[in-house]
Amino acid sequence: LAKTTQPISMDSYEGQEVNITCSHNNIATNDYITWYQQFPSQGPRFIIQGYKTKVTNEVASLFIPADRKSSTLSLPRVSLSDTAVYYCLVGQAGTALIFGKGTTLSVSS
């Protein structure tokens, strides 16, 4: 399984763009990159998934360089409600989802 490394914590202010980068140097050809968000006292929630280049949905964008050894989750104009733990996962279809320690994002006013 490809191991992921991401910052333990990040701080931001409302209205700013937040970029969280995840390193996965030994990602395999068939691995996808997936990000989940977890609020206190709740289970994680899927945010976005990608294989290469850029993926955008109504919540976030995911940037993946050509070598796929890292990925960046971009949250535009964060609000207080974006305060949460963000997890980067790398894996193949049909295998268990393995979560790392995640990045705790704190958004202040």
Add this chain to the structure above:
Amino acid sequence: GAGVSQSPSNKVTEKGKDVELRCDPISGHTALYWYRQSLGQGLEFLIYFQGNSAPDKSGLPSDRFSAERTGGSVSTLTIQRTQQEDSAVYLCASSLEPTMNTEAFFGQGTRLTVV
């Protein structure tokens, strides 16, 4: 139901007792996962069921932990002879199929306290 349902939501048990935690996945979802999350920590993978394949039990911390999934639907996680270090939130998730775009849906968890 509309989402993954876990019961009970809270469970307090005495050290040494056995407990059973239940997970009702979203109907039609073939994959089911169990995780454990201690206070302030990340999710620790426990076990993964995928259809009729043999479950991936590689995350179970000891032989006191076991899980079943009956009829490809409901799952039960059993902890025998509970210890205080078993206190945590136990989360269940399910996903439709093991495709590349699989999104896992999580339940609200069962908070287990061993006293």
